[in-house]
Amino acid sequence: MLKLYHWEPNANSGKPMLALAEKGVEYESHYLDLLQFDQHKPDYLRVNPDGTIPAMVHDGRVLTESTPIMEYIDETFDGPALRPTDPVERWRMRWWMRFFDSYFAPSLSMIGWSVFIGPAARQRDPKELESAIARIPLEARRVAWRKAIFNEFSPEELAESKRRVWFATDVLERHLLEHEWIAGQTYSLGDINGFNLGYALPLSQPEHCNDLRTPRIMSWLRRIYARPAAKQTWAMGRTQMVSRVKFLETAPSGREH
Amino acid sequence: MLELYHWEPNVHFLKPLIALAEKQVEFVSRWFDPLQFEQFGAGFPHSTESDLNLEGVGPVLVHDRDIISSSFFMLEYISEALPGPALLPEDSQIRYQARAWSQVLGASLGPVLSTLGCACHLAPLLRKRDSLQLQAEMARIEPRERRALWQAVVDGSHSESDLENLRRRLSPSVKRVEDALKRSAWLAGAAYSIADIDAFAMLDPLSELAPEVVNERATPRVNEFLHRMRDRAAVREALGRSRSGSPHTAFVPGAEGSRWG
DSSP, X not given: OEEEEEOSSSHHHHHHHHHHHHHTOOOEEEEOOGGGTGGGSHHHHTTOTTOOXXXXXXXXXXXXXXXXXXXXXXXXXXXXXXXXXXXXXXXXXXXXXXXXXXXXXXXXXXXXXXXXXXXXXXXXXXXXXXXXXXXXSSHHHHHHHHHHHTTOOOHHHHHXXXXXXXXXXXXXXXXXXXXXXXSSSSOOHHHXXXXXXXXXXXHHSTTTSSTTTOXXXXXXXXXXXXSHHHHHXXXXXXXXXXXXXXXXXXXXXXXXX | OXXXXXXXXXXXXXXXXXXXXXXXXXXXXXXXXXXGTGGGSTTOOOOHHHHXXXXXXXXXXXXXXXXXXXXXXXXXXXXXXXXXXXXSOSSHHHHHHHHHHXXXXXXXXXXXXXXXXXXXXXXXXXXXXXXXXXXXXXXXXXSHHHHHHHHHHHHTOOOHHHHHHHHHHHHHHHXXXXXXXXXOSSSSSSSOOHHHHHHHHHHTTHHHHOTTTSSTTTOHHHHHHHHHHHTSHHHHHHHTTOSSSOGGGOOOOOSOOOTTO
């Protein structure tokens, strides 16, 4: 029995969702609403005491780190290989996943939380929010949620995040000039990871990520979204946030947005 | 041809030295001194990935024409690409654990260890240097957030209470390792693996940098694990490559702490 506890097909939740779809593996989907703090409620804390999502339960064992979960999925289940066999390409896939996870994602999500998650959460009763924050098990996550919900990101922090997103976008564009896919010649977990991070870049950073300025990134995102597994996974989304992926169905534009 | 560009056997530089010794693979040791900024010198290997390595200045493995960087992924590369004893767990669940340990310890211990080590050992060295010359050398460090980490060391921006707070932040992760070692002698499953090499390289310097966190009474299993690791021939061989005789004092700014608070 395979169970996956996840939110939207976005960022960390979307990584195992897309990897499982690519492998053609069926699983029991448990949707947790991040904005209702489902991940910090007792039912889920019994599965993952850290209260982070996603979590995958297989053969009675609980796996909670999204990038290592993807490697586990590829190693454990039948279906098309999602990691290159060449050790150098495999190393490159891992290096880029770390770059996405540890450099690109924290800055991009700081911007995303300030415009999406924070305002949505602030619709709720402040006292209810305080007690929801108090239930978060990990101190670092409590700090992060508080900043997001109460809009405590300073203009300098947000400007620095934007600078890093643009810098990382340029690094990625240059990488895709030399490599068809993240690892090199084959589609891999690196692309799955990068797509979850960057599928909405053309809409969230339109002045920097578009057909004229970053044609390789745009082509790469469109190629991934053209895959049946990506369509199937993003169809599981329930919010407006993930519907931004539809932009990738548009034809390349000759003019800058 | 296999070449390893490395400095003193400490933290990230220590990991591939242990793994290559475990594998008994011959390699050319290319020593460089990051305090003299020799990583900017002629002939030093560069790639997008090695230049942007999120661990800061670290080991670089050159295998024929391929440039491998980032210490845990280098351990995985060594395990997968080179002959010798297996260093990767056989079972996929256990391999997951090894990767998860690396991710969790790298994020939670890495930045704190680097900040503590630099404040205690690197800052006094940099302050003795000619300020103008040092600034000129540091101007070459890219990207700019990495340069800022070096500047913070020079400025000595961490007070003693900051450092105490940092040491306090180590405790939850060290306790996780302690609890894991109650269940098994090695971190990922029943056999020695790259997870142990990775954890040892980060935990061993803490015996001196944060003795109130890592010590025989508070963390007996971690302590015993560190002793057991130090007794391995490969670890002795790797540590024996130290030129200073005190590899535990060799620190350069490494991974950045979380910007989320």
